[in-house]
Amino acid sequence: MLDKAVEIEDLTVAYLGHPALWDVDASIPRGSLSCILGPNGAGKSTLLKAALGLLKISAGRIRLLGQSIQAALPLCSYVPQRSGVDWDFPITVLEVARMGTYGRLGLVRRPGKKETSEAMEALERLQILELANRPIGELSGGQQQRCFLARALVQNAELYFLDEPFQGIDAHSERVIVEMLKDLRSKGKTIVVVHHDLQTVKEYFDYAILLNVRLIDQGPTSQVVTFENLKITYGGTLPFLRENNHV
Amino acid sequence: MVNLELLITALVTALACSLPGTYLVLRKTSLMSDAITHSVLPGIVIGYVLSGSVLGMGPWLGAMVFAMIAVVLVEGLTKTGRIKHDASIGLVFPFLFALGVILATLFAENIHLDTDAILLGELAYIPLDRISLGWWSFPKSLVQMSSVLIVNLSLAALFFKELEITTFDPTYATASRIPARIFHYGLMLVMSLTAVAAFDAVGSVLMVAYVVAPSATAMLLVHQLKPLFFLSFIIATVATFLGYLIAILTDTNIAASIAVMLGIIFFIALVLSPRWGILSLVLRKKSENFNFDLGMLLVHLSHHLGSQTESIECHCDHLAEHMGWPETHAQKVIIEAKKRNYINVEAKFLILNDQGKEAAKKIMLGLWDL
Amino acid sequence: MFEELFSLWSNPTFQNILFSTTILGAGTGALGCFIFLRKESLLGDTMSHSALPGVVLAFLLTLQRDMLWLALGAFVFSLAGALIINYVIRRTRVDQDAAQAIILSSFFALGVQLLSWVQNNVTANKAGLTHYLFGQAGALTHSDLILIIVVMSLIGVVLILFWNRWVLISFDSLFGKSIGIKTWLWESLLMGIVVLSIVIGISVVGVVLMSALLVAPSAASRQWVQTPKGMILLAAVFGGISGFLGTTISLAQPQIPTGPSIVVTLSFFSLLSLLLSPQRGILARWMLERTFQNSFAQQRMLRNMGRLGELHHDLFVKHKKTTLLTMDDQTQGPHQALEALRLRGLVTRTKENFYALTQKGVDTLKQGNKNGQP
Numbered sequence: 002m003l004d005k006a007v008e009i010e011d012l013t014v015a016y017l018g019h020p021a022l023w024d025v026d027a028s029i030p031r032g033s034l035s036c037i038l039g040p041n042g043a044g045k046s047t048l049l050k051a052a053l054g055l056l057k058i059s060a061g062r063i064r065l066l067g068q069s070i071q072a073a074l075p076l077c078s079y080v081p082q083r084s085g086v087d088w089d090f091p092i093t094v095l096e097v098a099r100m101g102t103y104g105r106l107g108l109v110r111r112p113g114k115k116e117t118s119e120a121m122e123a124l125e126r127l128q129i130l131e132l133a134n135r136p137i138g139e140l141s142g143g144q145q146q147r148c149f150l151a152r153a154l155v156q157n158a159e160l161y162f163l164d165e166p167f168q169g170i171d172a173h174s175e176r177v178i179v180e181m182l183k184d185l186r187s188k189g190k191t192i193v194v195v196h197h198d199l200q201t202v203k204e205y206f207d208y209a210i211l212l213n214v215r216l217i218d219q220g221p222t223s224q225v226v227t228f229e230n231l232k233i234t235y236g237g238t239l240p241f242l243r244e245n246n247h248v
Numbered sequence: 249m250v251n252l253e254l255l256i257t258a259l260v261t262a263l264a265c266s267l268p269g270t271y272l273v274l275r276k277t278s279l280m281s282d283a284i285t286h287s288v289l290p291g292i293v294i295g296y297v298l299s300g301s302v303l304g305m306g307p308w309l310g311a312m313v314f315a316m317i318a319v320v321l322v323e324g325l326t327k328t329g330r331i332k333h334d335a336s337i338g339l340v341f342p343f344l345f346a347l348g349v350i351l352a353t354l355f356a357e358n359i360h361l362d363t364d365a366i367l368l369g370e371l372a373y374i375p376l377d378r379i380s381l382g383w384w385s386f387p388k389s390l391v392q393m394s395s396v397l398i399v400n401l402s403l404a405a406l407f408f409k410e411l412e413i414t415t416f417d418p419t420y421a422t423a424s425r426i427p428a429r430i431f432h433y434g435l436m437l438v439m440s441l442t443a444v445a446a447f448d449a450v451g452s453v454l455m456v457a458y459v460v461a462p463s464a465t466a467m468l469l470v471h472q473l474k475p476l477f478f479l480s481f482i483i484a485t486v487a488t489f490l491g492y493l494i495a496i497l498t499d500t501n502i503a504a505s506i507a508v509m510l511g512i513i514f515f516i517a518l519v520l521s522p523r524w525g526i527l528s529l530v531l532r533k534k535s536e537n538f539n540f541d542l543g544m545l546l547v548h549l550s551h552h553l554g555s556q557t558e559s560i561e562c563h564c565d566h567l568a569e570h571m572g573w574p575e576t577h578a579q580k581v582i583i584e585a586k587k588r589n590y591i592n593v594e595a596k597f598l599i600l601n602d603q604g605k606e607a608a609k610k611i612m613l614g615l616w617d618l
Numbered sequence: 619m620f621e622e623l624f625s626l627w628s629n630p631t632f633q634n635i636l637f638s639t640t641i642l643g644a645g646t647g648a649l650g651c652f653i654f655l656r657k658e659s660l661l662g663d664t665m666s667h668s669a670l671p672g673v674v675l676a677f678l679l680t681l682q683r684d685m686l687w688l689a690l691g692a693f694v695f696s697l698a699g700a701l702i703i704n705y706v707i708r709r710t711r712v713d714q715d716a717a718q719a720i721i722l723s724s725f726f727a728l729g730v731q732l733l734s735w736v737q738n739n740v741t742a743n744k745a746g747l748t749h750y751l752f753g754q755a756g757a758l759t760h761s762d763l764i765l766i767i768v769v770m771s772l773i774g775v776v777l778i779l780f781w782n783r784w785v786l787i788s789f790d791s792l793f794g795k796s797i798g799i800k801t802w803l804w805e806s807l808l809m810g811i812v813v814l815s816i817v818i819g820i821s822v823v824g825v826v827l828m829s830a831l832l833v834a835p836s837a838a839s840r841q842w843v844q845t846p847k848g849m850i851l852l853a854a855v856f857g858g859i860s861g862f863l864g865t866t867i868s869l870a871q872p873q874i875p876t877g878p879s880i881v882v883t884l885s886f887f888s889l890l891s892l893l894l895s896p897q898r899g900i901l902a903r904w905m906l907e908r909t910f911q912n913s914f915a916q917q918r919m920l921r922n923m924g925r926l927g928e929l930h931h932d933l934f935v936k937h938k939k940t941t942l943l944t945m946d947d948q949t950q951g952p953h954q955a956l957e958a959l960r961l962r963g964l965v966t967r968t969k970e971n972f973y974a975l976t977q978k979g980v981d982t983l984k985q986g987n988k989n990g991q992p
Contacts, residue, residue, distance in 0.1 A: 011946075013914075015910070015914065016907070017903065017906050017907055017910060050419075053423045055419060055422060055423060059911075059914060060914070060918055060946055074423065074424075074425050075425065077423070079419075079420060079423035079424075081417070081419050081420055081423075085417070085419060086416065086417050087274075087415075087416060087417075089711040090274065090415070090416045091274075091467070091470070091471045091472050091473050091475075091476055092412070092416060092472070092473060093472065096473075097416075100409075100412075100413055100416075100417075100420075103409050103410075103413055103421075103424060103426060104424030104425055104426065106409070108407075108410065109406050109407065111408070111409065112409065136471045136472070138711075152420075156424075273712075273713075273715075273716045276713045276714075276715050276716070277715060278713075278715040278716040278718075278719040279660055279715045279718060279719055281719065282663075282719060282722065282723075286826060325892070328892070328900050328903070330837075330840070330841060330892055330898055330899075330900070331837050331840070331892070332657055332659070334657065334658075334659045334660045334715070335654060335659040335833055335837055337659075337660060338659040338660050338662070338663060338829045338830065338832070338833035338834075339830065339833055339834055339837055339885065339888055342826065342827045342829055342830030342833075342834075342881050342885070343830065343881065343882065343885035343889075345826055345827065345878075345881075346827055346830070346877070346878035346879075346881035346882045346885070347878070347882060349875060349877075349878040350874055350875070350878045350879065350882065353873050353874065353875060354873060354874070453723050453726055453727050453730070454723070454727070456719055456722065456723040457719075457720070457723035457724060457727065459719075460716050460719040460720055460723070461719075461720050461723070461724070463716075464712050464716040464717070464719075464720055467710075467711065467712055467716075468710060468712065495731075498731075498735060499735070499738055500731045500732075500734045500735050500738075501730055501731055501733075501734040503727070504727040504728070504730040504731040504734065505727070505731055506727075507723050507724055507726075507727030508724055508727045508728045508731055510720070510723075510724060511720060511721070511723070511724020511725070511727070511728070512724070514720050514724070515702075518705075518706065518710070521710070526705075529709065
């Protein structure tokens with residue numbers, strides 16, 4: 002039981018007959034650096050959001066760290082896509098990082114010195130400490146992503162979910178982030194990443210889930226990320242749902 | 249002639265409005281305040297009709313109910329995905345307002361729906377409508393508005409980080425077990441409460457101005473959340489004093505005068521803002537152009553280094569003519585180039601030194617780094 | 619009742635009013651489509667409010683209530699407001715909403731302040747100036763009505779003449795730029811025309827309600843038609859009918875003011891359209907979602923029974939109802955799904971709470987598996 006960080010059974014997410022995810026049975030081993038691969042519209046982000054209870058599912062069961070989603074949330078950390086954030090917001094890098102403590106502080110309590118120093122440590126690890134007092138709007142893509150990663154670090158979670166963290170960032174930032182993720186794994190944490198770059202999959206990740214509305218395959222990257230599998234996942238050859246919904 | 253109570257009431261209203269107002273501006277839903285303020289009309293009429301009095305809780309409750317109806321309708325319509333947020337607002341509030349006007353003319357003939365008062369409040373009447381608390385009597389609006397201010401201040405202070413995180417990154421907030429939706433509706437509820445009280449005190453036009461203008465102006469000048477709040481307080485206060493003064497001097501409507509002043513202050517900030525203001529934009533353009541000319545000078549010098557025409561091309565006086573610059577401008581460029589240690593000037597000849605040569609090389613590769 | 623209506627409609631004074639409000643509704647409805655598509659729906663509201671200082675200033679300078687001059691003043695100030703808003707949106711991080719709210723309130727307040735100065739200091743005929751707030755269709759003079767008709771007709775002609783341009787800048791201005799069209803010119807022209815119609819419209823429905831004339835018809839027509847031409851035509855129809863109906867109601871029941879009557883009629887059209895449109899309507903979508911959920915629940919139920927059957931090595935084994943209900947806690951309506959399957963002959967009910975697959979049910983399952991379906 003406890004060797005699986007994420008267990009997904011029979012997951013279907015569909016609106017108005019249009020399936021985003023269909024009958025997905027997947028699991029992610031504890032302590033792995035896993036990735037979710039698939040073309041656009043394959044449901045990768047949907048899978049993440051469903052796992053965190055952020056959207057309504059049509060059918061299926063999800064367990065995180067052996068518990069229900071709500072119970073496991075305090076142990077989870079979520080790094081959403083950069084595009085969803087308001088970059089004009091008047092907030093500094095340090096303040097964003099410190100937000101990672103808000104969940105555990107609970108309602109009303111304010112972040113204090115302890116939280117601030119934790120945030121600064123995280124910024125240090127991501128090598129952006131010198132940007133601590135800059136408004137986030139002034140940062141480059143890679144720096145912004147590292148800021149988000151710092152926020153995630155501060156949460157001290159067991160299970161991390163990252164949505165396309167390497168999209169549109171510079172090489173140095175990518176290196177720093179990958180180092181950090183590998184470091185987390187060495188400490189026994191589980192990391193799940195929606196990834197878009199097939200070139201780096203085998204180098205970064207040890208476990209992969211291939212998704213295109215349905216599960217195509219899952220397993221250690223060396224076994225599963227094969228030419229055949231990728232052709233199926235990205236090739237769009239299977240009719241996934243017929244027009245007529247009736248059995 | 250300065251009526252202190254009036255002034256204080258206006259100030260309290262300003263402060264009370266700018267609190268939820270700042271969040272509305274940050275969430276880019278400022279116009280909900282305008283929508284709310286127009287949507288309350290049917291509620292006021294119904295409340296009056298049911299309770300039989302213009303004062304008292306009837307109209308107040310009715311207003312609150314319809315404010316929330318407006319919010320729910322707008323959100324509901326937007327969520328269907330059939331129409332966008334601003335179109336939803338543009339549909340809902342005129343409908344509710346029109347409904348209110350019709351209801352008023354049909355059922356509330358006898359109360360004088362003073363249109364001016366609705367839109368502008370009658371600040372001059374504030375001291376006349378009083379409530380007694382203990383020994384003292386206070387203007388009713390002041391009491392109402394102060395209560396709202398206390399509520400707003402407490403909520404803003406208590407839930408500072410929750411509001412911050414749900415405004416900045418609602419998905420992350422929900423994943424951190426801070427429910428973004430609840431805080432959104434909570435904010436709207438507080439906004440409705442504030443709107444109804446402020447509408448009663450200063451009218452709808454000034455209320456919208458108080459909600460939006462101070463924080464939008466502050467956004468042009470500061471880049472952090474807490475300074476944003478403080479600055480918008482200050483702006484609201486200054487505008488209130490100045491507006492009131494001008495209204496007295498010109499014998500015009502007080503609420504209107506303050507709202508105009510808020511607009512003027514916004515405009516001034518627009519011109520002067522260090523980052524986005526019109527002035528700084530112009531200045532920045534000038535410095536960009538100057539830098540460009542500087543680079544051109546260095547490139548020009550490096551081209552003619554060691555050439556046969558060097559003696560002519562690298563001469564101070566020739567420069568202006570060759571580059572097509574006015575004499576004074578050419579002088580400025582040369583001085584700057586010397587100041588930054590790119591060239592040496594010997595007997596009116598401009599000699600590129602090593603640093604200058606490096607810079608010229610970089611420029612020709614497209615790396616402007618002067 | 620029809621007699622009354624008929625006499626109403628044949629009264630020449632009323633005919634003038636009816637005609638002008640109808641054409642106003644049609645014109646603003648059509649124009650509103652362009653604004654709606656460019657996501658500037660509340661621009662109408664902002665510009666109507668911004669017009670007020672212009673109106674008052676025009677009055678101050680000419681000391682007359684001549685609609686032409688008032689319209690000119692309104693035009694200048696609306697345009698100024700729109701330009702400022704444009705600058706703020708493009709150059710600063712203050713967003714569209716906030717910029718509109720500030721211009722709206724401060725310009726309007728300026729108008730009010732000027733107005734109160736006028737009321738205290740100027741003796742000329744200023745009656746009716748305040749009707750700019752709520753509109754007063756009844757107070758419009760004959761020449762006013764003629765002006766409305768003329769202006770709206772002109773606008774209609776311009777719309778038709780340069781049809782392609784307007785559609786281009788509303789749907790795909792980037793493309794327009796790329797083929798060398800001076801989009802800024804056409805956008806400014808469009809803005810100008812909108813402001814003109816707003817200025818006219820304010821005299822009928824007033825400042826507050828003006829935005830409805832622009833937004834509601836297009837919101838309504840959007841739900842029925844997808845093509846630009848169709849949408850604009852339908853919007854004009856909605857707007858025109860609302861103008862006609864609203865004015866009729868107001869003329870029949872004089873306590874009901876014209877402006878609000880037109881707006882309420884318009885709102886009904888939009889709300890009904892949003893609800894009832896067959897493809898895009900809320901009702902249609904809700905029904906579609908229900909249908910999907912039902913068939914989805916049935917599929918799941920069937921499949922779950924099949925899986926249970928496989929575990930028992932007997933596809934036709936009887937299952938207790940309670941077991942079946944708890945297998946899938948997320949799907950909705952498991953009871954109804956079971957019933958529906960039974961009615962379709964895919965499942966049979968043996969004793970009270972036991973269900974089993976029929977041959978037909980097993981065949982359907984197998985068929986589904988072959989097709990890669992659940």
